[in-house]
Amino acid sequence: MDITVDVKEVPGKNGVRVVDLNGEIDVYTSPRVKETIGELIDQGHYDLIINLENVRYIDSTGLGVLIGGLKRVREHSGTVSLVCTNPQIKKIFDITGLVKIFGIYDSEAAAGAAL
Amino acid sequence: MISPKKQSTSNVIELRLPSKAEWVGVARLAIAGIASRLDFGIEDIEDLKLAVAEAYTNCIQHAADDGEVHIACTIDPDKLVVTVQDDGKGFRGQGTELRQKDEPLERGLGVFLIRTLMDDVSYDVDPRRGTRLTMTKHLRPQSPAR
Numbered sequence: 001m002d003i004t005v006d007v008k009e010v011p012g013k014n015g016v017r018v019v020d021l022n023g024e025i026d027v028y029t030s031p032r033v034k035e036t037i038g039e040l041i042d043q044g045h046y047d048l049i050i051n052l053e054n055v056r057y058i059d060s061t062g063l064g065v066l067i068g069g070l071k072r073v074r075e076h077s078g079t080v081s082l083v084c085t086n087p088q089i090k091k092i093f094d095i096t097g098l099v100k101i102f103g104i105y106d107s108e109a110a111a112g113a114a115l
Numbered sequence: 116m117i118s119p120k121k122q123s124t125s126n127v128i129e130l131r132l133p134s135k136a137e138w139v140g141v142a143r144l145a146i147a148g149i150a151s152r153l154d155f156g157i158e159d160i161e162d163l164k165l166a167v168a169e170a171y172t173n174c175i176q177h178a179a180d181d182g183e184v185h186i187a188c189t190i191d192p193d194k195l196v197v198t199v200q201d202d203g204k205g206f207r208g209q210g211t212e213l214r215q216k217d218e219p220l221e222r223g224l225g226v227f228l229i230r231t232l233m234d235d236v237s238y239d240v241d242p243r244r245g246t247r248l249t250m251t252k253h254l255r256p257q258s259p260a261r
Contacts, residue, residue, distance in 0.1 A: 026143075027172045028136035057143070059168050060224035088161045095231050096224055 003029035005036045010049070010112050017045045018108060022054040025062030033062065037069040046078025049111045053085055058092060070101065079103065081111040126190040132171075134182035134201065139171050142186060146197065149188050153195060155254060162232040163252055167197060169225040170248045174201035178245070194234075194253045202245040 003023035010016040017040050025033060040048060050066060052058070070080040081103040084090055093099045105111040130145055132138045146167045150160045167186065174184045178201040189196040230236050235251040 026139050028139060060228060063224055
């Protein structure tokens with residue numbers, strides 16, 4: 001019931017950062033995700049790929065962090081793309097309608113290629 | 116701090132947990148274990164985990180810091196009824212609205228998810244005892260057998 005957060009660059013995509021999440025995103029762990037995304041935006045990284053492939057669970061506080069990040073990067077014409085293959089996680093994005101505001105991809109390569 | 120209690124005569128399993136974020140995961144594990152024992156399918160178990168966690172989170176956000184969250188699971192042959200009760204000001208979004216006009220979109224998602232994922236949802240507000248959310252998940256015939 002924890003989360004690990006790693007940030008990496010994308011070869012050939014200057015300024016783009018991947019936030020690689022592993023674990024569960026809930027009211028306890030989401031502040032750590034929010035802090036990382038906030039720091040990247042503060043540093044001028046406005047195109048973010050959030051990799052949720054290893055996320056086993058996300059709730060509304062996690063969704064709120066992603067929405068908050070998207071709002072901030074959009075102020076700079078940026079994007080937040082999600083990598084998500086877990087059917088249960090995809091279901092949450094489907095029923096909340098967030099599939100319409102995030103780009104959701106099956107792999108980091110696909111998300112990077114779309115930028 | 117955890118007081119699980121099984122009352123074999125009434126088929127009620129109760130948990131009392133601190134109203135703190137670090138305990139939400141324990142509530143998720145507990146409801147998953149109970150639902151699994153009742154032969155709910157994987158997707159329904161995930162729905163229950165999320166709905167209970169959202170209700171718990173609502174308690175944390177609107178109850179006193181030193182408060183307690185009371186979860187009661189009533190086991191029926193064809194359904195699981197879960198009540199989540201706080202001792203605070205109550206759940207947001209008690210009516211048909213998903214959120215208050217002045218709050219961000221994401222703040223209303225929790226209540227929306229609960230309403231969407233569970234079969235029946237109702238609220239009982241008592242200014243002295245807090246707010247109780249009751250939600251029901253029916254055992255579906257296609258759920259795999261143990």
